[in-house]
Amino acid sequence: MTNTTNAPQTPPANQPGATPNPTPTAKPAAARSTPAGWVTYALSTWHWRHPHPAWGTINAAGATLGTAGIAAAAGVPAPFALIGGALGAAGAVAGGMADDLSGRRLLWRAGSWMLPATWMASTIGLDAVWSGPALGTLTAGTAAAATIATAAGRARRRRTVTRHQQAARADAATARERVAVAWEARIARVTDVKVTIRAVQAWPTRSGFTLDADLPTGGATWRDIARRTEGLATDARLPNGCEVTVEPGDSRGAVLLHVSTVNRLGEDHYLDDYSPLSINNPLAIGVHRNGEQALINLRYACGVLVGQTDSGKTNQLQTINTQLIRAVDAIVWHIDLAGGGLARPWVTPWAEGRAPAPAVDWVATTAAEAEIMARAAIEILKGRKPAYQQRMRDANDDKIPVGPDLPEIVIVVDEIKTVPAHIVAMLTEISDTGRAAGVRTLSCALRATDDYLPVAIKEQARIRVGMRVSDEKELNYLYGWKYNIDSEAAPYQGCGFLLAGEPGEAAPMPFKGYRTDPGRIDAAAIAAAGWRPDLDPTSAHLADQVAVRGTHAYTDRWTRTLPTLFTEPTTITNPATIPSQPATTTTPDNSSKADISRMFDPIPGDTLDAALHRLTTITARATDTAAGNPVPELLTRALDATEAAGGRIHTADLATHLDMDPGDLGTELGRILRDVGVERHNNTGRLRVGDTSKPGYLADTLREAVDAYRASTQKAA
Structure with a gap:
């Protein structure tokens, strides 16, 4: 299983929900600002098989100094140093020519022998091997040679890396060409569409590749290939769970084929980042076969x-x-x-x-x-x-x-x-x-x-x-x-x-x-x-303009929904003041009924069962009349107006009688009828009054609702 974590970001972000690739932590390089740092760096880069390019020059300088000292002590004639240097230079040049080295490399090899030999001959002849000028000359020459050797070695390594990269690209191009040729033949064989593949792009996750192809002339479309994706997967002998998917390319004459070679859909993926996002940007909901995130945008x-x-x-x-x-x-x-x-x-x-x-x-x-x-x-x-x-x-x-x-x-x-x-x-x-x-x-x-x-x-x-x-x-x-x-x-x-x-x-x-x-x-x-x-x-x-009996549609939404959302005795805690000890459940005083919506607010320590009971009690208290009449006042007034109009009335005329907006009246009356299961006289609600047919109400329908309200109250009692 894999665990995917989004990069924290403050919206709006360019790619909300996008998972960045992990960046490996580089090992810090040794500080070289002090002599001790240089020594540490030199020792850390030493390797007997592949030393730093300057180490060869340093070794040669040490050998030259030691040989000169021994020769001077033994009384070896100075010309012997030149003869030895000449022989060494000849052998180095001969070996370089056998390796087909360039002229500059051969000159460097000859100079690497003759310059130390010349220094040895002059210092031995003057019996000044350990003198200050002789040692200073050797040190300066060694530093110059080491610098040249370091630069040459780095250039040589860059050329080697470049050659290897070119060879790898050539191999990859050859492999892509083989893949392109094979899939061109496969697509033609399975779909009868002869495409020309112009690019093969491997997925970063190494789980497949994408083919960018041009469609042939003659009216073939990408859908002609999409119909045979199962056949293409079978012909390619892809592993179980791996498929070929097809979508349009960058023009109507192009097509993209996504070929999965590793089944990543069988893995579970998790998204554990809860940082802010923006609805203006795509949201990640999963992972595609190629490892890219599946994104949707609901803006x-x-x-x-x-x-x-x-x-x-x-x-x-x-x-x-x-x-x-x-x-x-x-x-x-x-x-x-x-x-x-x-x-x-x-x-x-x-x-x-x-x-x-x-x-x-x-x-x-x-x-x-x-x-x-x-x-x-x-x-x-x-x-x-x-x-x-x-x-x-x-x-x-x-x-x-x-x-x-x-x-x-x-x-x-x-x-x-x-x-x-x-x-x-x-x-x-x-x-x-x-x-x-x-x-x-x-x-x-x-x-x-x-x-x-x-x-x-x-x-x-x-x-x-x-x-x-x-x-x-x-x-x-x-x-x-x-x-x-x-x-x-x-x-x-x-x-x-x-x-x-x-x-x-x-x-x-x-x-x-x-x-x-x-x-x-x-x-x-x-x-x-x-x-x-x-x-x-x-x-x-x-x-809040939506008509709701006893409460505001939006402002008091939780007072209506919490009791139905939580039906088990779960403690409600006021988020603003979380009590340390449960408080006694009481019903707020609202004898004046000035603000009935506040009667439903969660009480610290209250249980949802108690809240539901309080909601039922207060709603009944608010909707009943002073005489205990269970019928909604609006229904009674609507029935009286309809009977006065002869038993049928258009909604607009009824709204005029009741001093209400026709839309609000229709909404509220419709809800009142549905509460007791009473249906309108027909599906459209239209009726004819005189020569005009418009939405309206029959007195019989409203009277049926009144009887239903009274019957429900008697049944409850």
């Missing part, structure tokens, strides 16, 4: 994630959540109608007082809360652009620039099949129109079929992640039939295919998602809590 694009049970879909979704909550300029909203298991671990550290803020900004675990969230998002995307016109002008952009003070909103929807159709329609509207306002969606499904993944959601998603599914046809539905995806290319749990651009611009590439376990989720939620941005006040105000 302007929506996404879908599909995978059957035990495919690694949930893990992949939590990996994406990890990267999103690290972004200092994005907030995350979750819709999880399957129990809230997706969002719970991200909120737990905050609920337990171990983090100053929740990693996920809003959680919807019920259809009612999901509708509130979706309506709030629509209000925000409609109101943001008019409110931030100056910001867009300053940036010279027709899209709102996001930042920590104005974060993007990413709505993550788990199991979109469980979401009611009318909420899916709202999410579709958000996907279609929220790009400029900085509101994006990421939807997940168990299967890539139109009954699990709505077509409108899929078509708007530029980022498509397909994990393991039971039928290859589902991947073809997700990405398009033109890719002819082979599911065996991603055979392991946690593997999938990533399409991170416009369909047709790129091909889905196999990857292995980072492993994100509960411990890492907890660590990321705590680490990122310090820089989680708040929703900008303008957007928060827009969200």
Whole structure:
């Protein structure tokens, strides 16, 4: 298993989530600024077989001095030194000529013998071997010769290295040429497309290579080759788990073939860096076959994630959540109608007082809360652009620039099949129109079929992640039939295919998602809590415009969702004041009902069971009338107005009678009817009053809802 760690960086970063290659630590060189340093360096570089180039000169000087001293003491005539030097020079030159050395090398060899011989002859003849001038002359000559020898030796080593590099490049070019020739023949044999390979690029991870090829004339496209990738892998006898993937090249007449020779998808990879990121830059979610990171960018694009049970879909979704909550300029909203298991671990550290803020900004675990969230998002995307016109002008952009003070909103929807159709329609509207306002969606499904993944959601998603599914046809539905995806290319749990651009611009590439376990989720939620941005006040105000009985849609979101998110008796701790001892659970005094939203705030030491009971009690107290009438006042007033109008009334006319906005009236009345399971008179809600057919209400429908409210109260009693 490998452990991948991102380089810490402060956003915006050029490549958030990108893993740098480790830099080996170089051994520090010995300091040479002092004589002791030079001695240490000289001793450290000494080697009897391959000494420093200057050591030969130093040895020769020592031998010359010793020989001269012995000869002077023995009374050897001075000419003998010249004769010996001449013989040595002749032998050195002869040996150099046999080795085909250059003229300069032969001259150097001759001089290396004759100059010391001349010094010996002169000092012996004058009987001045140990005199100061003689020793000074020898030292100066030795230093000059050592300098020349050092420079020559280094130049010789550079030439040797250059020759070796040229030979290696020639060998590599020959190997690449062999690979290119073999694959040109293979592609023609398997696909009937005769390409010309212009480059073979080995991957830095040594796990494969990429072929850059030109397509022939006659209309052949890269898709013609992509349809036969399985055949190419078989013909190349690649190891199990290794595949050939194809994508467009740098022009319409070019194609890239990525050939993996080592299976890296079978390894587990971890991402343990929780430093800040930016939503403006790509986010790493896994590793491709070639070792490069699999990147997605949710700044302007929506996404879908599909995978059957035990495919690694949930893990992949939590990996994406990890990267999103690290972004200092994005907030995350979750819709999880399957129990809230997706969002719970991200909120737990905050609920337990171990983090100053929740990693996920809003959680919807019920259809009612999901509708509130979706309506709030629509209000925000409609109101943001008019409110931030100056910001867009300053940036010279027709899209709102996001930042920590104005974060993007990413709505993550788990199991979109469980979401009611009318909420899916709202999410579709958000996907279609929220790009400029900085509101994006990421939807997940168990299967890539139109009954699990709505077509409108899929078509708007530029980022498509397909994990393991039971039928290859589902991947073809997700990405398009033109890719002819082979599911065996991603055979392991946690593997999938990533399409991170416009369909047709790129091909889905196999990857292995980072492993994100509960411990890492907890660590990321705590680490990122310090820089989680708040929703900008303008957007928060827009969200609070959604009509919600008794509370504000956005401001009081946690008072509604915490009791449903945590159903076990888990202690809630106020993050602002973590008590050392549990305090007694009490209900705040709110006899005046001036601020009912504060009644739901977590109380230090409170349990979630107690909070749920308090929520139920206060809600009932707030919605019932003084006479104990369980019917919502708006429903009663709407029924009276409808009966006064003859039993049927258009929504706009009813809103005029009740002094309300027609949109707010429709939203609130629709919620009131759904709360007791009452349906409108038809699917469209339209009815005819006089000669006009518009959306409206029948008195019979409203009366049925009134009876349902009263019956539910009697049943509860």
